[in-house]
Amino acid sequence: MSAVSFRERPVPPGFAAGAPVPWWVKFGVKLAIGTLPVPARAWRALGLRRHSFSASEARRLVPPLAKAVARATTLMGRAPRSVLEIGPGAMVRRAPIAAALGLGPILYLDVEDDAPQDLAPYRMAAEAARAAGLTPPDLSGCATREDVLAACGARLLLGGPELLAALPAGSVDLVFSEVVLEHVRREAMVPLLAALRRVTAPDGVGLHGVDFHDHLGGALRQLGFSPDFWESRAVDRAALYNNRLGLSEMLELFARAGFTAEAPHRLVWEEPPLPPRGVHPALRRRAEDNRICHAELEARPG
Structure with a gap:
């Protein structure tokens, strides 16, 4: 991948601000919820630990996948076929759309x-695929989720990157994720990227949307905590964790794994919304990373 210039756009007012409740209240409630022995799926069903977007929104269905396929086609010079989505969550529901876009096999990896x-x-x-002029698989004979996935040529892999060892090397054209990589624990990033490098086709591409803001208020409050606290089980159980890697650190990890990676599209703050006491010194963050709210990453085998 040749070097390209990147496009910066300002962060819109109120971006990812969440509920109009003081940040510390939201933080405390999340920590308290995390201590209760209730599965994450049950909390999400009650709307208390749901993802930051609704999986049923029409704009979350066809457009992101169609955009990814179009971008991959431009970068590869051919249409991608095999696809691996990392951390899809409820977005596995898009399997019929992926199939309608000509993708297959379709693989989903989630913890x-x-x-x-x-x-x-x-x-x-x-x-939604039909409304967009596509032809999805016929689901009329499906009685279970497994039937649907089979009709779409899709598989759900539950676990960590070690599951990718069963895939042939170089067998995936498109690796795709939406605001997932920031939630991968720091110690898991290297094995995940190594596994992705192994399975990515020589001319394949990875497209990843990454949020660098905290997910309670759209700022950078998470940067004020010590690593001992932030990497603890309490933060993980409360679904507050993100790995606090800056964009430059993220790109360096891709490079070490054998990718050439760039971030051509970025949302930036004019003034970084840092915590009141600033960034915890143990993080050793680069000042330029504190301007980045969101970035679109493109990674290809180096």
């Missing part, structure tokens, strides 16, 4: 099973 069991979300996705 927990948050894919819908009910068939209605998959049928909704198939209707």
Whole structure:
């Protein structure tokens, strides 16, 4: 991948601000919830630990996948076929759309099973594909989620990057993720990227949207905590964790794994919204990374 200039856009007012509740209140509630022995799926069903977007929003269905396929086609000089989505969560529902876009085999890798069991979300996705002029698989004979995935040529892999060892080297054209990489624990980033490098086709591409802001208020409050606290089980159980890697650090990890990686599209702050006491010194953050709110990464085998 040749060096390209990048495009910066200002962060919109109120971006990712969340509920109009003081940040420390939201933080405390999350920590308290994390101490209770309730599965994450149950909390999300109650709307208390849901993802930052609704998986049923029409704009989350066809457009992101269609955009990824179009970008991959431009970069590769051919249409991608095999695809691996990292951390799809409830977005496994888009399997009929991925199939309608000509992708297959379709692989989903996630640490927990948050894919819908009910068939209605998959049928909704198939209707969205038809509305966009695509031809999804026929789901009329499907009785279970497994039937739907089979009809779409899709598989859900539950676990960590070690599961990718079963895939042939160089067998994946497109690796795709939406605001997932920032939630991978720091110690897991190297094995994940190494596994992705092994399975990515020589002319393949990885497209990753990464949020660098905290997920309670859209600022950088998470940077004020010590590593001992932030890397603890309490933060993880509360679904507050992000790895606090800056964009430059993220790109360096891709490079070490054998990718050439760039971030051509970025949302930036004019003045970084840092915590009141500043960045914890143990993080050794680069000042330029504190301007980056969100970035779109493109990674290809080096």
